[in-house]
Amino acid sequence: MSDLFASAGLPDERRPLADRLRPQTLAEVTGQGHLTGPDGALTRMIDSGSLGSMIFWGPPGTGKTTMARLLSNATDLYFDQISAVFSGVADLKKVFESARMRRGQGRQTLLFVDEIHRFNRSQQDSFLPVMEDGTIVLVGATTENPSFELNAALLSRARVLTFRPHDEASLEELLKRAEALLEKPLPLDETARATLIGMADGDGRAVLTLAEEVWRAARNGEILDTEGLISVVQRRAPIYDKGQDGHYNLISALHKSVRGSDPDAALYYLCRMLDAGEDPLFLGRRLVRMAVEDIGLADPQALVVCNAAKDAYDFLGSPEGELAFANAVVYLATAPKSNAVYKAYKAAVIAAKQNGSLLPPKHILNAPTKLMSKEGYGDGYRYDHDEPDAFSGQDYFPEKIGRQKFYEPPDRGFEREINKRLDYWSKLRRERNGG
Structure with missing residues (x-):
């Protein structure tokens, strides 16, 4: 079989290794079983x-472009390709017109759109008519979550297929294929080989590119250890775009590890984010959010610790200030957990929206004018500090909705003490209101 993806005009030995090892059939595709x-x-x-329109969603180097070409070949559809980075409305019109001409001649077009999320909303909408009348079968590729980046109308007409990062076994298979093609082993010891696979971060193209660098750099008979590998390839940065899913996946993992009281996992994800160059201000903000959402008043010091960690990082900078973040993460993970205030706040927001037009009871309103005093503003208000136990037991909610209960603290951490206070005030309220 001829190479469907050969770089035009280049002999095999000068083509990049990743290009030479592109699968020629679906059976040769690795990592997407x-x-x-x-x-x-x-x-x-x-x-x-029969093919329907699809969105290929997954990280770089997982075979999205290759898969689209193989689908076209397997179904005898005409393959056309554009990139949203370099294409505009005029380019789309030309592509659609060519596809209509082919359709008139009895052949359908598979249009592969790389980085389709980069098209704006109106450009995405332009695909709808040619998808609906069968002029094209759209295959869009994106590294970003389609739920957030693509129009609902487009998503309703296309099936989203998720491409997974290559695992270690899949990347190892690619390296063995490369060794078979070049008829020579990769000059790395066992530990260095595992390190190279880790550097690829699930990217098949990356692992082959790194391997190619090693073959070029190693002298005759030399076997590189991990230190030698890092020296040769200058350590490939992790695939991590602060505007894409890698960013959100890792912060989600960090947050959930803290919530699950696992300081070791939390530290691991913190270090991964720092290693990838995450914005320290973002990390500081998220730690503060964890303190108020998941620890809350079970340990009021959690918020103090996180704010102090942010200030310490500002004062020390990197890398010294990173230890302040580590302290905060371990403190949060090992603190008693409570989302009682978080839940109370959400419930109060709903109640406020539903009853936003209701006035508070008049007895708790000030009466700065004679007219307002005449209307009864402030009548019957009891100043709590003048009451026994500094507690009047008055009602403060609008009369129409009566008393509400949003905050229900668990019997953990400092909220155990808060619970005692609330029970005491509830008892006094019943006594003083005849309940």
């Missing part, structure tokens, strides 16, 4: 002889 295996979604589509 849930799509290309015997019962995979794409396998079933091909077996049925």
